[in-house]
């Protein structure tokens with residue numbers, strides 16, 4: 001099961017974090033952009049080449065200390081098909097370095113269309129009888145608010161292809177409570193209900209460490225809800241965004257973990273990509289700064305939760 005592989009890497013590295021690769025062109029240092037624009041012009045192709053060079057340098061700096069990356073698809077799609085190719089190339093490169101890849105697409109649709117998304121991001125696509133992998137991530141973020149029809153196709157592919165999903169449960173953004181905190185007739189909240197559905201969907205994808213292949217997204221910006229959901233969803237592995245740039249710290253995310261330090265992976269995107277700004281370094285040292293920040297983040301979280309035990 002895919003999250004068993006992720007847990008193995010987390011425990012081996014003693015690092016429950018994921019580096020978010022959300023590379024706006026503004027974050028890419030001038031020297032990389034100049035090289036790429038000289039080669040391809042100030043075009044989508046030039047921009048996409050710059051994103052990939054930036055990502056490659058970050059992956060090279062991080063892969064020995066950070067178990068996973070999470071590229072958010074929007075930052076690639078905004079540069080057209082050339083950007084989407086940079087996403088595919090980034091996924092392939094991270095996998096070649098042994099990293100676990102979570103594509104952040106927050107996808108959802110009705111059953112048949114969801115099957116197409118599932119094939120695109122986690123499974124394979126049939127071309128004239130040949131099975132071809134399209135993006136090939138290990139896991140995908142999804143929106144479960146269309147219900148079981150939108151999740152079932154993913155569960156099937158996760159089962160056959162050793163993949164996982166993270167379903168949005170309690171998101172990190174300020175207005176997430178407008179809908180997710182609403183109380184239902186039985187007194188529970190909408191996000192609680194979604195957590196319960198993750199537990200149910202996950203029964204088909206049991207893992208050896210007690211966590212299923214159906215994970216949940218719960219934001220670092222809501223530490224109380226993190227604790228509540230950790231207790232209520234004992235088989236659901238959490239992806240926790242909101243650390244760093246959105247204000248979350250180690251104390252806010254510690255509730256996401258179980259007594260063995262398992263059960264969650266904490267994301268930081270801008271905090272890692274733009275770390276040089278806070279370290280008195282120049283943008284040319286962005287990769288070194290990203291490494292420093294990844295190590296600091298790891299040490300801060302491990303300092304709070306203790307050694308990770310499988």
Ligand SMILES: O=C(O)c1cc(=O)[nH]c(=O)n1[C@@H]1O[C@H](COP(=O)(O)O)[C@@H](O)[C@H]1O
Nearest residue numbers: 072104141171172219241245246268269270
């Ligand atoms: O699914 C996500 O990853 C996600 C869910 C959520 O509730 N909040 C959230 O910030 N994210 C993503 O996590 C990343 C956070 O980025 P930083 O705030 O720069 O660390 C972005 O890619 C967001 O799209």
